[in-house]
Amino acid sequence: MSQKILGTFDDEKEEDAIVKEENPAVQEGFSEEYIQERKSKAQEMASKQRDISVAEFFEKNRHLLGFDNPRKALLTTIKEAVDNAIDACEEGGLLPEIIVEIIDMQNGRFRIIVEDNGPGIVKKQIPNIFAKLLYGSKFHSLKQSRGQQGIGISAAVLYSQLTTGRPAKIRSKIAPTEPAHYFELHIDTQKNKPEIIKEDIIEWKKDHGTRVEMDLEATYQKGAQGVDEYIKQTAIVNPHITIIYTNPKAEQTIFARVSEQLPPQAKEIKPHPYGVEIGRMAKMLAITQAKTLQQFLMSEFSRVGAKAVKEICENSALLPKDKPSNLTRQHVEKLIKGIKETKLISPPTDCINPITAELIEIGLRKEINAEFFCSATRPPNVYRGNPFIIEAGIAYGGDLDKEKTIRIMRFANRVPLLYQQGACAMTQSVQEVSWRSYGLSQSQNSIPAGPAVVVVHIASVWTPYTSEAKEAIAHYPEIVKEIKLALQECGRKLGLYVSKKRRIMEEGKKKSYIEKYLPHIGAALKEIVGFSDVEERRIHDILKEILEKSRKADGGLGRLSAVNDDPGAGEDDDILGDPSDDMPEDSDDGSSDDSYDDSAEETDDEEIEDEETERGAGQ
Known part of the structure:
Protein backbone atom coordinates (compact mmCIF):
# COMPACT_ATOMS: atom_id res chain seq x y z
CA MET A 1 0.00 0.00 0.00
CA SER A 2 2.81 2.31 0.80
CA GLN A 3 4.23 1.65 -2.63
CA LYS A 4 0.85 2.56 -4.21
CA ILE A 5 0.63 5.76 -2.26
CA LEU A 6 4.20 6.60 -3.15
CA GLY A 7 3.44 5.94 -6.81
CA THR A 8 0.41 8.22 -6.69
CA PHE A 9 2.49 10.93 -5.07
CA ASP A 10 5.09 10.63 -7.81
CA ASP A 11 2.39 10.87 -10.48
CA GLU A 12 1.01 14.05 -8.89
CA LYS A 13 4.47 15.58 -8.79
CA GLU A 14 4.92 14.75 -12.44
CA GLU A 15 1.56 16.41 -13.31
CA ASP A 16 2.51 19.50 -11.28
CA ALA A 17 5.79 19.68 -13.17
CA ILE A 18 3.93 19.55 -16.48
CA VAL A 19 1.49 22.31 -15.36
CA LYS A 20 4.40 24.47 -14.21
CA GLU A 21 6.21 23.91 -17.48
CA GLU A 22 3.12 24.89 -19.51
CA ASN A 23 2.19 27.85 -17.29
CA PRO A 24 5.06 30.03 -16.05
CA ALA A 25 2.68 31.74 -13.61
CA VAL A 26 2.28 28.47 -11.75
CA GLN A 27 6.08 28.23 -11.56
CA GLU A 28 5.99 31.56 -9.69
CA GLY A 29 3.67 30.08 -7.08
CA PHE A 30 0.23 31.27 -8.40
CA SER A 31 -2.60 28.77 -8.17
CA GLU A 32 -4.61 27.70 -11.21
CA GLU A 33 -7.76 29.18 -9.63
CA TYR A 34 -6.07 32.56 -9.23
CA ILE A 35 -4.90 32.53 -12.84
CA GLN A 36 -8.39 31.69 -14.12
CA GLU A 37 -9.86 34.45 -11.97
CA ARG A 38 -7.45 37.00 -13.45
CA LYS A 39 -8.27 35.88 -17.00
CA SER A 40 -11.97 36.08 -16.29
CA LYS A 41 -11.60 39.61 -14.88
CA ALA A 42 -9.59 40.78 -17.91
CA GLN A 43 -12.21 39.34 -20.27
CA GLU A 44 -14.98 41.00 -18.28
CA MET A 45 -13.22 44.38 -18.50
CA ALA A 46 -12.61 43.90 -22.22
CA SER A 47 -16.31 43.23 -22.78
CA LYS A 48 -17.14 46.68 -21.36
CA GLN A 49 -14.98 48.55 -23.86
CA ARG A 50 -16.91 50.23 -26.69
CA ASP A 51 -16.75 53.12 -29.09
CA ILE A 52 -17.73 56.55 -27.78
CA SER A 53 -19.34 58.85 -30.29
CA VAL A 54 -18.28 62.48 -30.31
CA ALA A 55 -21.89 63.46 -29.55
CA GLU A 56 -21.88 61.28 -26.42
CA PHE A 57 -18.58 62.81 -25.34
CA PHE A 58 -19.81 66.40 -25.63
CA GLU A 59 -23.14 65.40 -24.07
CA LYS A 60 -21.21 64.80 -20.84
CA ASN A 61 -18.60 67.52 -21.39
CA ARG A 62 -20.64 70.40 -22.77
CA HIS A 63 -18.54 72.89 -20.78
CA LEU A 64 -15.76 72.32 -23.33
CA LEU A 65 -17.97 73.94 -25.98
CA GLY A 66 -18.92 77.02 -23.96
CA PHE A 67 -22.07 75.76 -22.24
CA ASP A 68 -20.72 76.03 -18.68
CA ASN A 69 -23.70 77.85 -17.19
CA PRO A 70 -27.13 79.17 -18.30
CA ARG A 71 -25.92 82.72 -19.00
CA LYS A 72 -22.98 81.59 -21.08
CA ALA A 73 -25.14 78.99 -22.86
CA LEU A 74 -27.44 81.74 -24.14
CA LEU A 75 -24.51 83.74 -25.50
CA THR A 76 -22.82 80.70 -27.07
CA THR A 77 -26.01 79.60 -28.83
CA ILE A 78 -26.62 83.03 -30.36
CA LYS A 79 -22.94 83.46 -31.22
CA GLU A 80 -22.78 80.17 -33.14
CA ALA A 81 -25.99 80.89 -35.05
CA VAL A 82 -25.00 84.48 -35.91
CA ASP A 83 -21.47 83.47 -36.99
CA ASN A 84 -22.92 80.83 -39.34
CA ALA A 85 -25.40 83.35 -40.74
CA ILE A 86 -22.76 86.01 -41.48
CA ASP A 87 -20.39 83.46 -43.04
CA ALA A 88 -23.17 82.14 -45.29
CA CYS A 89 -24.14 85.62 -46.49
CA GLU A 90 -20.54 86.63 -47.23
CA GLU A 91 -19.80 83.39 -49.10
CA GLY A 92 -22.98 83.95 -51.11
CA GLY A 93 -21.92 87.52 -52.01
CA LEU A 94 -24.82 89.08 -50.06
CA LEU A 95 -24.70 91.99 -47.61
CA PRO A 96 -25.78 90.29 -44.35
CA GLU A 97 -29.05 91.27 -42.71
CA ILE A 98 -29.43 89.23 -39.54
CA ILE A 99 -32.52 89.05 -37.32
CA VAL A 100 -31.86 87.96 -33.73
CA GLU A 101 -34.74 87.50 -31.32
CA ILE A 102 -34.82 86.17 -27.74
CA ILE A 103 -38.25 85.27 -26.34
CA ASP A 104 -38.72 84.65 -22.62
CA MET A 105 -40.74 81.42 -22.30
CA GLN A 106 -40.75 81.74 -18.47
CA ASN A 107 -39.39 79.27 -15.89
CA GLY A 108 -35.80 79.80 -17.02
CA ARG A 109 -36.42 78.88 -20.66
CA PHE A 110 -35.82 81.05 -23.70
CA ARG A 111 -36.57 80.68 -27.38
CA ILE A 112 -33.74 81.76 -29.68
CA ILE A 113 -34.51 82.80 -33.25
CA VAL A 114 -31.79 83.72 -35.74
CA GLU A 115 -32.72 84.46 -39.34
CA ASP A 116 -30.52 85.52 -42.26
CA ASN A 117 -30.84 86.55 -45.90
CA GLY A 118 -28.10 84.18 -47.05
CA PRO A 119 -28.12 81.77 -50.00
CA GLY A 120 -29.93 79.08 -48.01
CA ILE A 121 -29.07 75.39 -47.55
CA VAL A 122 -29.99 72.57 -49.90
CA LYS A 123 -32.47 70.09 -48.42
CA LYS A 124 -30.04 67.17 -48.24
CA GLN A 125 -27.51 69.05 -46.09
CA ILE A 126 -29.87 70.61 -43.52
CA PRO A 127 -30.03 67.61 -41.10
CA ASN A 128 -26.25 67.02 -41.10
CA ILE A 129 -25.32 70.69 -40.68
CA PHE A 130 -27.55 71.20 -37.64
CA ALA A 131 -27.65 67.74 -36.04
CA LYS A 132 -24.24 66.11 -36.56
CA LEU A 133 -21.15 67.12 -34.62
CA LEU A 134 -17.87 67.58 -36.49
CA TYR A 135 -19.61 68.10 -39.82
CA GLY A 136 -18.79 71.13 -41.92
CA SER A 137 -16.96 72.62 -44.86
CA LYS A 138 -14.29 74.67 -43.06
CA PHE A 139 -12.20 72.21 -41.04
CA HIS A 140 -10.03 71.11 -43.99
CA SER A 141 -10.08 74.50 -45.71
CA LEU A 142 -7.15 76.85 -45.14
CA LYS A 143 -8.81 80.24 -45.46
CA GLN A 144 -10.20 82.77 -43.02
CA SER A 145 -13.69 82.05 -41.70
CA ARG A 146 -15.59 82.48 -38.45
CA GLY A 147 -16.21 78.77 -37.93
CA GLN A 148 -13.51 76.16 -38.34
CA GLN A 149 -14.37 73.02 -36.35
CA GLY A 150 -17.81 71.85 -37.55
CA ILE A 151 -19.08 71.76 -33.96
CA GLY A 152 -20.70 75.10 -33.10
CA ILE A 153 -24.33 75.14 -34.25
CA SER A 154 -24.83 71.39 -33.76
CA ALA A 155 -23.51 71.76 -30.18
CA ALA A 156 -26.17 74.43 -29.59
CA VAL A 157 -28.82 72.02 -30.91
CA LEU A 158 -27.46 69.33 -28.56
CA TYR A 159 -27.64 71.70 -25.57
CA SER A 160 -31.22 72.65 -26.47
CA GLN A 161 -32.12 68.97 -26.72
CA LEU A 162 -30.51 68.12 -23.36
CA THR A 163 -32.10 70.97 -21.39
CA THR A 164 -35.62 71.10 -22.86
CA GLY A 165 -36.07 67.93 -24.90
CA ARG A 166 -37.53 70.00 -27.72
CA PRO A 167 -36.25 69.70 -31.30
CA ALA A 168 -34.49 72.48 -33.20
CA LYS A 169 -36.70 73.95 -35.92
CA ILE A 170 -34.98 74.84 -39.18
CA ARG A 171 -36.36 76.38 -42.34
CA SER A 172 -34.31 77.23 -45.41
CA LYS A 173 -34.90 78.43 -48.95
CA ILE A 174 -32.34 78.68 -51.77
CA ALA A 175 -34.26 80.72 -54.40
CA PRO A 176 -37.57 82.60 -54.90
CA THR A 177 -38.79 79.84 -57.24
CA GLU A 178 -37.81 77.02 -54.85
CA PRO A 179 -39.88 75.76 -51.90
CA ALA A 180 -38.87 76.37 -48.29
CA HIS A 181 -37.86 73.16 -46.50
CA TYR A 182 -38.79 72.76 -42.84
CA PHE A 183 -37.14 70.32 -40.41
CA GLU A 184 -37.49 69.51 -36.73
CA LEU A 185 -34.28 67.81 -35.58
CA HIS A 186 -32.74 65.91 -32.69
CA ILE A 187 -29.24 64.42 -32.45
CA ASP A 188 -28.87 60.67 -31.98
CA THR A 189 -26.00 60.92 -29.49
CA GLN A 190 -25.05 57.22 -29.70
CA LYS A 191 -24.49 57.37 -33.45
CA ASN A 192 -23.80 61.12 -33.85
CA LYS A 193 -26.42 61.26 -36.58
CA PRO A 194 -29.42 63.52 -37.15
CA GLU A 195 -32.81 62.26 -36.05
CA ILE A 196 -35.55 63.85 -38.16
CA ILE A 197 -38.65 64.44 -36.02
CA LYS A 198 -40.58 66.25 -38.74
CA GLU A 199 -39.98 67.22 -42.35
CA ASP A 200 -42.21 69.42 -44.50
CA ILE A 201 -42.42 71.97 -47.31
CA ILE A 202 -43.83 75.30 -46.15
CA GLU A 203 -44.69 78.75 -47.47
CA TRP A 204 -42.11 81.43 -46.66
CA LYS A 205 -42.22 84.92 -48.08
CA LYS A 206 -38.46 85.30 -47.92
CA ASP A 207 -36.68 84.92 -51.30
CA HIS A 208 -33.77 83.02 -49.77
CA GLY A 209 -32.19 82.48 -46.39
CA THR A 210 -32.23 80.31 -43.28
CA ARG A 211 -34.08 80.53 -39.97
CA VAL A 212 -33.04 78.63 -36.82
CA GLU A 213 -35.28 78.29 -33.77
CA MET A 214 -34.26 76.60 -30.50
CA ASP A 215 -35.62 76.42 -26.95
CA LEU A 216 -33.11 76.12 -24.11
CA GLU A 217 -32.59 76.65 -20.41
CA ALA A 218 -30.70 79.91 -20.02
CA THR A 219 -30.30 83.15 -18.12
CA TYR A 220 -30.45 86.59 -19.73
CA GLN A 221 -28.32 89.33 -18.21
CA LYS A 222 -26.83 92.51 -19.57
CA GLY A 223 -23.18 93.34 -19.03
CA ALA A 224 -19.71 92.87 -20.45
CA GLN A 225 -20.30 89.15 -21.08
CA GLY A 226 -23.91 89.30 -22.20
CA VAL A 227 -25.69 88.89 -25.53
CA ASP A 228 -26.24 92.65 -25.90
CA GLU A 229 -22.49 93.30 -25.71
CA TYR A 230 -21.78 90.50 -28.19
CA ILE A 231 -24.22 92.00 -30.72
CA LYS A 232 -22.73 95.48 -30.25
CA GLN A 233 -19.15 94.30 -30.69
CA THR A 234 -20.12 92.23 -33.73
CA ALA A 235 -21.51 95.40 -35.32
CA ILE A 236 -18.26 97.29 -34.56
CA VAL A 237 -15.95 94.89 -36.44
CA ASN A 238 -18.47 94.02 -39.17
CA PRO A 239 -19.53 97.46 -40.46
CA HIS A 240 -21.06 95.86 -43.58
CA ILE A 241 -23.81 94.00 -41.70
CA THR A 242 -27.22 95.02 -40.36
CA ILE A 243 -28.44 93.34 -37.17
CA ILE A 244 -32.03 93.68 -35.96
CA TYR A 245 -31.90 92.58 -32.34
CA THR A 246 -34.86 92.05 -29.99
CA ASN A 247 -34.08 91.21 -26.35
CA PRO A 248 -36.36 89.24 -23.95
CA LYS A 249 -37.98 92.50 -22.84
CA ALA A 250 -39.18 93.04 -26.43
CA GLU A 251 -36.83 96.02 -26.81
CA GLN A 252 -35.61 96.22 -30.40
CA THR A 253 -32.28 97.71 -31.48
CA ILE A 254 -31.17 98.10 -35.09
CA PHE A 255 -27.44 98.13 -35.76
CA ALA A 256 -27.40 99.53 -39.28
CA ARG A 257 -24.51 98.90 -41.66
CA VAL A 258 -22.15 101.80 -42.33
CA SER A 259 -20.40 100.17 -45.29
CA GLU A 260 -21.96 98.85 -48.49
CA GLN A 261 -18.82 96.91 -49.40
CA LEU A 262 -18.50 93.21 -48.66
CA PRO A 263 -15.07 92.07 -47.46
CA PRO A 264 -13.08 90.46 -50.30
CA GLN A 265 -13.54 86.71 -50.48
CA ALA A 266 -10.65 84.88 -48.81
CA LYS A 267 -8.96 82.37 -51.10
CA GLU A 268 -8.15 78.84 -50.00
CA ILE A 269 -4.45 77.96 -49.85
CA LYS A 270 -2.44 74.77 -49.53
CA PRO A 271 -0.61 74.06 -46.26
CA HIS A 272 2.83 75.56 -45.76
CA GLU A 341 16.69 74.01 -42.16
CA THR A 342 15.51 75.48 -45.47
CA LYS A 343 14.47 79.12 -45.79
CA LEU A 344 11.13 79.14 -47.60
CA ILE A 345 8.95 81.94 -48.92
CA SER A 346 6.06 82.71 -46.57
CA PRO A 347 2.56 81.53 -47.52
CA PRO A 348 0.31 83.86 -49.57
CA THR A 349 -1.87 86.26 -47.62
CA ASP A 350 -4.90 86.48 -49.91
CA CYS A 351 -6.40 83.75 -47.71
CA ILE A 352 -7.02 86.31 -44.95
CA ASN A 353 -9.00 89.54 -44.99
CA PRO A 354 -8.29 92.13 -42.29
CA ILE A 355 -11.02 94.55 -41.29
CA THR A 356 -8.65 97.43 -42.23
CA ALA A 357 -7.70 100.33 -39.97
CA GLU A 358 -10.22 102.64 -41.63
CA LEU A 359 -13.22 100.38 -40.98
CA ILE A 360 -12.13 99.64 -37.40
CA GLU A 361 -12.18 103.37 -36.74
CA ILE A 362 -15.56 103.77 -38.45
CA GLY A 363 -16.99 100.96 -36.32
CA LEU A 364 -15.63 102.50 -33.11
CA ARG A 365 -17.01 105.94 -33.98
CA LYS A 366 -20.43 104.41 -34.67
CA GLU A 367 -20.81 102.62 -31.32
CA ILE A 368 -18.56 104.48 -28.82
CA ASN A 369 -18.91 108.12 -27.79
CA ALA A 370 -15.28 109.20 -27.45
CA GLU A 371 -13.19 112.23 -28.44
CA PHE A 372 -10.22 110.51 -30.09
CA PHE A 373 -9.94 107.45 -32.33
CA CYS A 374 -7.00 105.72 -33.99
CA SER A 375 -6.27 102.30 -35.50
CA ALA A 376 -3.53 100.25 -37.15
CA THR A 377 -3.20 97.15 -39.32
CA ARG A 378 0.08 95.24 -39.14
CA PRO A 379 1.79 93.56 -42.13
CA PRO A 380 1.10 89.81 -42.48
CA ASN A 381 3.13 87.41 -40.36
CA VAL A 382 3.29 83.64 -39.82
CA TYR A 383 3.06 81.21 -36.91
CA ARG A 384 3.67 77.48 -37.53
CA GLY A 385 3.24 78.07 -41.25
CA ASN A 386 -0.16 79.76 -40.81
CA PRO A 387 -0.44 83.37 -42.02
CA PHE A 388 -2.13 85.92 -39.76
CA ILE A 389 -2.68 89.67 -39.49
CA ILE A 390 -3.05 91.69 -36.30
CA GLU A 391 -5.11 94.88 -36.08
CA ALA A 392 -5.67 97.28 -33.21
CA GLY A 393 -7.71 100.37 -32.42
CA ILE A 394 -8.17 102.82 -29.56
CA ALA A 395 -11.08 105.06 -28.55
CA TYR A 396 -10.19 107.65 -25.90
CA GLY A 397 -11.98 110.23 -23.76
CA GLY A 398 -15.55 111.39 -24.20
CA ASP A 399 -18.06 109.45 -22.10
CA LEU A 400 -15.57 106.73 -21.15
CA ASP A 401 -14.88 106.22 -17.43
CA LYS A 402 -11.65 107.88 -16.29
CA GLU A 403 -11.30 105.97 -13.02
CA LYS A 404 -11.62 102.35 -14.16
CA THR A 405 -9.20 100.16 -16.07
CA ILE A 406 -9.44 100.38 -19.84
CA ARG A 407 -11.86 98.12 -21.70
CA ILE A 408 -10.29 95.46 -23.93
CA MET A 409 -12.33 94.24 -26.89
CA ARG A 410 -10.88 91.02 -28.32
CA PHE A 411 -11.79 89.63 -31.73
CA ALA A 412 -10.77 86.61 -33.81
CA ASN A 413 -11.79 86.53 -37.48
CA ARG A 414 -14.33 89.30 -36.77
CA VAL A 415 -15.92 87.37 -33.86
CA PRO A 416 -15.99 88.90 -30.33
CA LEU A 417 -14.26 86.97 -27.54
CA LEU A 418 -16.09 87.77 -24.29
CA TYR A 419 -14.81 85.09 -21.90
CA GLN A 420 -11.41 83.91 -20.64
CA GLN A 421 -9.86 87.37 -20.96
CA GLY A 422 -7.12 86.60 -18.45
CA ALA A 423 -6.03 83.48 -20.36
CA CYS A 424 -5.77 85.26 -23.71
CA ALA A 425 -2.58 86.29 -25.52
CA MET A 426 -4.26 89.59 -26.40
CA THR A 427 -4.66 90.53 -22.73
CA GLN A 428 -1.06 89.54 -22.00
CA SER A 429 0.12 91.76 -24.85
CA VAL A 430 -1.89 94.73 -23.56
CA GLN A 431 -0.34 94.29 -20.11
CA GLU A 432 3.20 94.16 -21.51
CA VAL A 433 2.93 97.50 -23.35
CA SER A 434 4.21 100.54 -21.43
CA TRP A 435 1.02 102.63 -21.49
CA ARG A 436 2.47 105.32 -19.23
CA SER A 437 4.44 106.44 -22.27
CA TYR A 438 1.13 107.17 -23.98
CA GLY A 439 -0.69 109.07 -21.23
CA LEU A 440 -2.44 106.28 -19.30
CA SER A 441 -1.70 105.24 -15.72
CA GLN A 442 -0.43 101.68 -15.24
CA SER A 443 1.11 99.51 -12.56
CA GLN A 444 3.82 97.13 -13.67
CA ASN A 445 2.54 94.44 -16.08
CA SER A 446 -1.12 95.21 -15.43
CA ILE A 447 -4.08 96.48 -17.43
CA PRO A 448 -3.80 100.29 -17.59
CA ALA A 449 -6.41 102.66 -16.19
CA GLY A 450 -8.02 105.55 -18.02
CA PRO A 451 -10.87 106.58 -20.31
CA ALA A 452 -10.03 104.24 -23.19
CA VAL A 453 -11.27 101.24 -25.16
CA VAL A 454 -8.64 99.04 -26.82
CA VAL A 455 -9.58 96.79 -29.74
CA VAL A 456 -7.38 93.85 -30.82
CA HIS A 457 -8.23 91.64 -33.81
CA ILE A 458 -6.49 88.59 -35.25
CA ALA A 459 -7.34 87.37 -38.75
CA SER A 460 -5.94 83.95 -39.62
CA VAL A 461 -6.59 80.81 -41.66
CA TRP A 462 -6.32 78.77 -38.46
CA THR A 463 -6.87 80.72 -35.27
CA PRO A 464 -5.03 79.12 -32.31
CA TYR A 465 -7.80 79.04 -29.70
CA THR A 466 -7.01 77.64 -26.26
CA SER A 467 -10.07 75.32 -26.35
CA GLU A 468 -13.01 74.16 -28.47
CA ALA A 469 -15.12 76.92 -26.89
CA LYS A 470 -13.09 79.50 -28.88
CA GLU A 471 -12.84 82.01 -26.04
CA ALA A 472 -9.14 82.94 -25.92
CA ILE A 473 -6.05 83.00 -28.16
CA ALA A 474 -3.04 80.80 -27.40
CA HIS A 475 0.28 82.42 -26.45
CA TYR A 476 2.41 82.01 -29.57
CA PRO A 477 5.45 84.35 -29.41
CA GLU A 478 4.90 85.54 -33.00
CA ILE A 479 1.31 86.52 -32.24
CA VAL A 480 2.12 88.26 -28.95
CA LYS A 481 4.92 90.18 -30.70
CA GLU A 482 2.65 91.45 -33.48
CA ILE A 483 -0.11 92.46 -31.06
CA LYS A 484 2.35 94.54 -29.04
CA LEU A 485 3.64 96.26 -32.18
CA ALA A 486 0.10 97.12 -33.30
CA LEU A 487 -0.76 98.48 -29.84
CA GLN A 488 2.43 100.55 -29.75
CA GLU A 489 1.60 102.04 -33.15
CA CYS A 490 -1.80 103.12 -31.85
CA GLY A 491 -0.26 104.15 -28.53
CA ARG A 492 2.08 106.63 -30.21
CA LYS A 493 -0.90 108.34 -31.85
CA LEU A 494 -2.75 108.38 -28.54
CA GLY A 495 0.30 109.73 -26.70
CA LEU A 496 0.62 112.56 -29.20
CA TYR A 497 -3.04 113.49 -28.72
CA VAL A 498 -2.93 113.30 -24.92
CA SER A 499 0.28 115.34 -24.78
CA LYS A 500 -1.09 118.03 -27.10
CA LYS A 501 -4.32 118.17 -25.12
CA ARG A 502 -2.41 118.61 -21.87
CA ARG A 503 -0.27 121.41 -23.32
CA ILE A 504 -3.27 123.19 -24.81
CA MET A 505 -5.13 122.97 -21.50
CA GLU A 506 -2.11 124.36 -19.67
CA GLU A 507 -1.86 127.25 -22.13
CA GLY A 508 -5.58 127.87 -21.65
CA LYS A 509 -5.17 128.03 -17.89
CA LYS A 510 -2.30 130.51 -18.21
CA LYS A 511 -4.35 132.77 -20.45
CA SER A 512 -7.29 132.53 -18.03
CA TYR A 513 -5.02 133.70 -15.23
CA ILE A 514 -3.86 136.62 -17.37
CA GLU A 515 -7.48 137.52 -18.16
CA LYS A 516 -8.25 137.76 -14.44
CA TYR A 517 -5.60 140.45 -14.07
CA LEU A 518 -6.72 142.62 -17.00
CA PRO A 519 -9.02 144.84 -14.85
CA HIS A 520 -6.21 145.31 -12.32
CA ILE A 521 -3.79 146.29 -15.11
CA GLY A 522 -6.31 148.84 -16.39
CA ALA A 523 -6.83 150.27 -12.89
CA ALA A 524 -3.08 150.49 -12.30
CA LEU A 525 -2.53 152.33 -15.61
CA LYS A 526 -5.37 154.70 -14.74
CA GLU A 527 -3.75 155.50 -11.42
CA ILE A 528 -0.17 155.82 -12.78
CA VAL A 529 -0.86 157.59 -16.06
CA GLY A 530 -4.05 159.33 -15.07
CA PHE A 531 -6.42 157.65 -17.56
CA SER A 532 -10.08 158.50 -17.49
CA ASP A 533 -12.74 155.80 -16.94
CA VAL A 534 -13.35 155.65 -20.70
CA GLU A 535 -9.64 155.20 -21.41
CA GLU A 536 -9.41 152.51 -18.69
CA ARG A 537 -12.22 150.51 -20.33
CA ARG A 538 -10.57 151.00 -23.73
CA ILE A 539 -7.22 149.68 -22.41
CA HIS A 540 -9.03 146.67 -20.92
CA ASP A 541 -10.74 145.94 -24.26
CA ILE A 542 -7.46 146.28 -26.19
CA LEU A 543 -5.63 143.88 -23.85
CA LYS A 544 -8.51 141.39 -24.05
CA GLU A 545 -8.49 141.60 -27.85
CA ILE A 546 -4.72 140.91 -27.91
CA LEU A 547 -5.27 137.89 -25.64
CA GLU A 548 -8.03 136.52 -27.90
CA LYS A 549 -5.84 136.95 -30.98
CA SER A 550 -3.11 135.02 -29.22
CA ARG A 551 -5.56 132.21 -28.45
CA LYS A 552 -6.72 132.03 -32.05
CA ALA A 553 -3.13 132.05 -33.30
CA ASP A 554 -2.35 129.07 -31.06
CA GLY A 555 -5.40 127.22 -32.28
CA GLY A 556 -6.75 126.53 -28.79
CA LEU A 557 -8.75 123.40 -28.07
CA GLY A 558 -10.01 123.44 -31.63
CA ARG A 559 -6.51 122.29 -32.56
CA LEU A 560 -7.33 118.89 -31.04
CA SER A 561 -9.82 118.05 -33.76
CA ALA A 562 -7.00 118.30 -36.27
CA VAL A 563 -4.86 116.04 -34.12
CA ASN A 564 -7.73 113.51 -34.01
CA ASP A 565 -8.04 113.53 -37.80
CA ASP A 566 -4.26 113.58 -38.33
CA PRO A 567 -2.21 112.69 -35.24
CA GLY A 568 0.84 114.23 -36.90
CA ALA A 569 -0.78 117.63 -37.30
CA GLY A 570 0.82 120.56 -35.52
CA GLU A 571 4.10 118.90 -34.72
CA ASP A 572 5.97 122.09 -35.68
CA ASP A 573 3.82 124.34 -33.46
CA ASP A 574 6.34 126.42 -31.48
CA ILE A 575 3.94 127.21 -28.64
CA LEU A 576 2.83 123.61 -28.16
CA GLY A 577 6.33 122.28 -28.61
CA ASP A 578 7.11 118.70 -29.53
CA PRO A 579 5.16 116.33 -27.27
CA SER A 580 7.40 113.46 -28.24
CA ASP A 581 10.15 115.13 -26.19
CA ASP A 582 8.58 113.87 -22.96
CA MET A 583 7.59 110.47 -24.37
CA PRO A 584 10.21 107.73 -23.85
CA GLU A 585 11.14 105.44 -26.71
CA ASP A 586 9.19 102.19 -27.04
CA SER A 587 11.05 99.28 -25.56
CA ASP A 588 9.78 97.10 -28.42
CA ASP A 589 9.39 99.52 -31.30
CA GLY A 590 8.22 98.19 -34.63
CA SER A 591 8.01 101.36 -36.70
CA SER A 592 10.41 100.10 -39.34
CA ASP A 593 9.63 96.37 -39.23
CA ASP A 594 7.69 95.82 -42.44
CA SER A 595 8.88 92.29 -43.16
CA TYR A 596 9.84 89.08 -41.47
CA ASP A 597 12.10 86.05 -41.75
CA ASP A 598 9.82 83.19 -42.70
CA SER A 599 11.95 80.44 -41.20
CA ALA A 600 12.56 82.04 -37.82
CA GLU A 601 10.55 81.11 -34.74
CA GLU A 602 12.83 82.56 -32.06
CA THR A 603 11.28 84.01 -28.94
CA ASP A 604 14.22 86.17 -27.93
CA ASP A 605 13.47 89.88 -28.44
CA GLU A 606 16.80 90.63 -30.11
CA GLU A 607 16.41 87.77 -32.56
CA ILE A 608 12.88 88.87 -33.42
CA GLU A 609 14.03 92.43 -33.97
CA ASP A 610 16.69 91.12 -36.37
CA GLU A 611 14.00 89.11 -38.06
CA GLU A 612 11.87 92.22 -38.48
CA THR A 613 14.57 93.96 -40.49
CA GLU A 614 15.21 90.94 -42.72
CA ARG A 615 11.65 90.44 -43.84
CA GLY A 616 10.50 91.49 -47.29
CA ALA A 617 11.63 88.68 -49.55
CA GLY A 618 8.67 86.65 -48.42
CA GLN A 619 6.01 89.32 -48.76
Missing part, protein backbone atom coordinates in the same frame (compact mmCIF):
# COMPACT_ATOMS: atom_id res chain seq x y z
CA PRO A 273 5.67 73.09 -45.00
CA TYR A 274 6.60 74.92 -41.79
CA GLY A 275 3.19 74.07 -40.29
CA VAL A 276 3.25 70.30 -40.99
CA GLU A 277 4.39 67.84 -38.33
CA ILE A 278 5.68 64.27 -38.71
CA GLY A 279 2.35 62.48 -38.35
CA ARG A 280 0.55 64.64 -40.87
CA MET A 281 3.47 64.52 -43.31
CA ALA A 282 3.47 60.70 -43.17
CA LYS A 283 -0.27 60.65 -43.86
CA MET A 284 0.09 63.03 -46.81
CA LEU A 285 2.90 60.92 -48.28
CA ALA A 286 0.77 57.78 -47.96
CA ILE A 287 -2.25 59.16 -49.85
CA THR A 288 -0.60 61.44 -52.42
CA GLN A 289 -0.97 60.79 -56.15
CA ALA A 290 2.46 62.31 -56.81
CA LYS A 291 5.06 59.93 -58.31
CA THR A 292 8.18 61.60 -56.89
CA LEU A 293 9.14 63.51 -53.76
CA GLN A 294 9.73 66.65 -55.86
CA GLN A 295 6.27 66.37 -57.39
CA PHE A 296 4.78 65.84 -53.92
CA LEU A 297 6.42 68.89 -52.35
CA MET A 298 5.56 71.18 -55.26
CA SER A 299 1.94 70.05 -55.65
CA GLU A 300 0.83 69.54 -52.03
CA PHE A 301 2.34 72.66 -50.41
CA SER A 302 2.20 76.40 -51.02
CA ARG A 303 5.25 78.43 -52.07
CA VAL A 304 7.57 75.44 -52.73
CA GLY A 305 9.43 75.63 -56.07
CA ALA A 306 12.05 73.45 -57.74
CA LYS A 307 14.93 75.37 -56.12
CA ALA A 308 13.41 74.97 -52.66
CA VAL A 309 12.81 71.24 -53.28
CA LYS A 310 16.48 70.76 -54.19
CA GLU A 311 17.61 72.49 -50.99
CA ILE A 312 15.13 70.51 -48.86
CA CYS A 313 16.36 67.22 -50.33
CA GLU A 314 20.00 68.18 -49.75
CA ASN A 315 19.28 69.10 -46.14
CA SER A 316 17.35 65.88 -45.53
CA ALA A 317 19.66 63.49 -47.47
CA LEU A 318 16.82 62.43 -49.78
CA LEU A 319 16.52 62.40 -53.57
CA PRO A 320 13.93 64.45 -55.49
CA LYS A 321 13.12 61.28 -57.50
CA ASP A 322 12.34 59.17 -54.41
CA LYS A 323 8.86 57.66 -54.43
CA PRO A 324 6.67 59.04 -51.60
CA SER A 325 5.22 55.57 -50.92
CA ASN A 326 8.72 54.16 -50.28
CA LEU A 327 9.65 56.64 -47.55
CA THR A 328 9.89 55.19 -44.04
CA ARG A 329 9.22 57.00 -40.77
CA GLN A 330 12.95 57.72 -40.46
CA HIS A 331 12.85 59.32 -43.92
CA VAL A 332 9.86 61.45 -42.86
CA GLU A 333 11.75 62.68 -39.79
CA LYS A 334 14.71 63.63 -42.01
CA LEU A 335 12.35 65.41 -44.40
CA ILE A 336 10.81 67.49 -41.60
CA LYS A 337 14.29 68.36 -40.32
CA GLY A 338 15.37 69.35 -43.85
CA ILE A 339 12.32 71.60 -44.24
CA LYS A 340 13.11 73.41 -40.98
